[in-house]
Amino acid sequence: MGETSFQKGTKPIKLIAAACNNMGIGRNGCLPWNLPKEYKYFIDKITSVTQPGKKNLIVLGRFSFESFDERYLPLPNCIIALLSRKESTLPPHASHICRDEEDVLKLASTPPLCNEVETIWILGGAEYYKTMMQHPWCDEIYLTRVQADFECDTFFPEVNQEIYKLMENFPGVPSEVQEENGLSYVFQVYKRAENIKRQ
Ligand SMILES: NC(=O)c1ccc[n+]([C@@H]2O[C@H](COP(=O)([O-])OP(=O)(O)OC[C@H]3O[C@@H](n4cnc5c(N)ncnc54)[C@H](OP(=O)(O)O)[C@@H]3O)[C@@H](O)[C@H]2O)c1
Numbered sequence: 001m002g003e004t005s006f007q008k009g010t011k012p013i014k015l016i017a018a019a020c021n022n023m024g025i026g027r028n029g030c031l032p033w034n035l036p037k038e039y040k041y042f043i044d045k046i047t048s049v050t051q052p053g054k055k056n057l058i059v060l061g062r063f064s065f066e067s068f069d070e071r072y073l074p075l076p077n078c079i080i081a082l083l084s085r086k087e088s089t090l091p092p093h094a095s096h097i098c099r100d101e102e103d104v105l106k107l108a109s110t111p112p113l114c115n116e117v118e119t120i121w122i123l124g125g126a127e128y129y130k131t132m133m134q135h136p137w138c139d140e141i142y143l144t145r146v147q148a149d150f151e152c153d154t155f156f157p158e159v160n161q162e163i164y165k166l167m168e169n170f171p172g173v174p175s176e177v178q179e180e181n182g183l184s185y186v187f188q189v190y191k192r193a194e195n196i197k198r199q
Pocket residue numbers: 016017018019024025026027028029030031060061062063064065067083084085086087098099100101123124125126127128131154
């Protein structure tokens with residue numbers, strides 16, 4: 001948060017996803033790969049990180065929530081909101097249902113949660129990534145690039161490189177190539193250019 005300056009009441013929005021060579025993120029409602037260490041990395045080292053006394057708001061579209069690996073729930077230090085236009089029953093481990101993006105922003109930036117929520121993390125799916133990437137509060141995009149070809153039916157939207165810059169050696173994010181289950185991947189972080197601290 002040190003590098004950004006948000007207006008009072010606003011919350012930084014961050015996206016996190018893993019995508020393969022063709023930017024695919026899913027197939028038949030599931031992840032195309034099995035990378036448990038990658039999953040654990042984003043849960044333990046990224047989405048759970050806050051200042052003391054704070055939590056992050058995790059938002060997932062209904063299909064992404066349904067495909068989320070239950071073994072990792074509840075997510076540490078997080079409040080989960082399900083994004084759905086029609087679901088009215090709260091699934092286990094979610095504490096809110098949001099009807100649209102405005103609902104999410106209001107939940108995070110007004111009482112009672114505004115005092116507790118530090119960051120809004122978007123965990124998919126495709127439509128929601130695209131919408132939130134265009135939102136002015138969106139500050140960072142964490143993208144694991146799986147260096148392999150998978151057939152996919154769901155894709156990560158194009159990152160506008162005039163708005164977001166690929167960072168080198170981002171704090172807390174390993175820069176070396178990771179190997180798991182016969183696959184290689186690298187962690188990338190894009191940051192909104194106007195929020196990059198000038199030297
Ligand atoms: N690789 C990764 O990092 C990653 C991350 C996440 C997901 N995935 C994969 O992506 C696939 C799921 O993503 P998806 O894009 O198909 O579906 P999704 O966005 O997760 O779910 C779609 C549903 O979410 C709700 N929704 C989405 N956007 C909304 C909005 N703006 N306002 C209100 N409700 C909204 C709607 O629910 P209702 O129909 O209930 O109204 C919609 O039908 C799966 O294959 C999953 O494994 C991969």
